[in-house]
Amino acid sequence: MTTQDLPQGMIRAPQGAGPHEGYMPGFGNDFESEALPDALPQGMNSPQKCNYGLYGEQLSGTAFTVHPPERTWVYRIRPSVKHSTRYTRIDLPYWETAPHQPADVISLGQYRWDAVPHTDEPLTWLTGMRTMTTAGDVNTQVGMASHIYLVTESMVDSYFYSADSELLVVPQEGRLRFCTELGVLDVAPKEIAILPRGLVYRVEVLDGPCRGFVCENYGQKFELPARGPIGANAMANPRDFKAPVAAFEDREVPSTLTIKWCGQFHETKIAQSPLDVVAWHGNYAPYKYDLTTYCPVGAILFDHPDPSIFTVLTAPSGSPGTANIDFVLFRERWMVAENTFRPPWYHKNIMSELMGNIYGQYDAKPQGFAPGGMSLHNMMLPHGPDRDAFESASNSNLGPRKLESTMSFMFETRFPQHLTEFAGKEAPLQDDYIDCWDSLEKKFDGTPGTK
Secondary structure, three states: OOHHHOOOOEEEOOOOOOOOOOEEEOOOOOEEEEOOOOOOOOOOOOOOOOHHHOEEEEEEOOOOOOOOOOEEEEEEOOOHHHHOOOOEEEOOOOOOOOOOOOOOOOOOOEEEEOOOOOOOOOOOOOOOEEEEEEEEEHHHOEEEEEEEEEEOOOOOOEEEEEOOOEEEEEEEEEEEEEEEOOEEEEEOOOEEEEEOOOOOEEEEEEEEEEEEEEEEEOOOOOEOOOOHHHOOOOEOOHHHEEEEOOEEEOOOOOEEEEEEEOOEEEEEEEOOOOOOEEEEEEOOOOEEEEHHHOEOOOOOOOOOOOHHHHEEEEEEOOOOOOEEEEEEEEEEEEEOOOOOOOOOOOEOOOOEEEEEEEEEOEOOEOOOOOOOOEEEEOOOOOEOOOHHHHHHHHHOOOOOEEEEEEEEEEEEEOOOOEEOHHHHHHOOEOOOHHHHHOOOOOOOOOOOOOO
8 A cells, every 4th residue: 555545635654665564563562653754752642842733632442540551642733622513413223232122123043144235325334334233231331233334435524433332344345445543444355454442534445335244342342362272373463463554634624523422323513634643652553454364273183172262353351251252263274173073063152153254155054154144143042053064064074174265253242142123124134044954853863882
């Protein structure tokens, strides 16, 4: 991404050619970046006067007393109070927030949806968001929501931030650009983006139409999971996460800033672009991550391990070992276990599992789980392979086999996920999904030694 690739009027920090052009590698690092020389104070955060007539300001992602604190100091053309005037409530009817339990939609069940189709309707990041499930309570900052986005048009002189949540974006089709206060992230399928709570950004379409998935995290922010006995390597490595370098706009143009706050949407009219941060330093920043750099681990002798070994990011809860959200990736990998039923086994789980298919076939459901589609297996509801997957796995040659051309993921939460009216009534629900287990046969034979 070179300077001429940026939106008109945006100035970015100078960056040499190389694999990280436009980005800084690392997860949770204390970064620093400036788009103009000496815009970033050294040795202190809040000088009496900042260079270039900039205003110093702090964006805090945690309480001041959390250790370690997550915060970023920004040096901007105007303080953000100049990007905030009187607010007007607006309605984005397809973007729902927990607690949300429609009376005429049943969430208890095993559900699967085809990909939500594109239409001729022009849709932006805000108008194209379609909530599928909600869980927990945004007012107590626990739980999550899952969404599908359909985007055909860029936001023009329009900006957004969520005071409710951090957003994990999983593109499935098309390429998006997130022009944020701290710099620019270009994100395509096989990548994800993490957008912190409170960060202002504009979303542009690079290649459309765009479709993908969003996990809206009301709780503690995503972090890398503890590897435990796995050790220091494999899974998601910190160096593969990329934070943007500083980039700013100095544009005097009537603009709209929309804020999501406690499930309500408000907009304010301002006279300039709010993306005016010339320099910044800190550890509270947006990221992108290439999912093809995830290094899976698995069984090398027998049995199918728990899916927790495929965790990319986790948002912890107050209960150790029980996540508010886990983001789990099922990508290409080798299957080598001996004398083992290799797909996921039948089970009931205290966690609620919402899955999405980015491309290819998922090994436990080779039929019907289409790219762009989703499935939901709510807490303590039984699920597992369909008949074809069971028969194939039970009778196949157990030589080494590589799962290829496949990438699915799971948003797993400790809360029950409640369907929205859109998910229950408008989205392309597969009414016959529950029937995929009907043809499972009784194989019981009480004869000793029978398999």
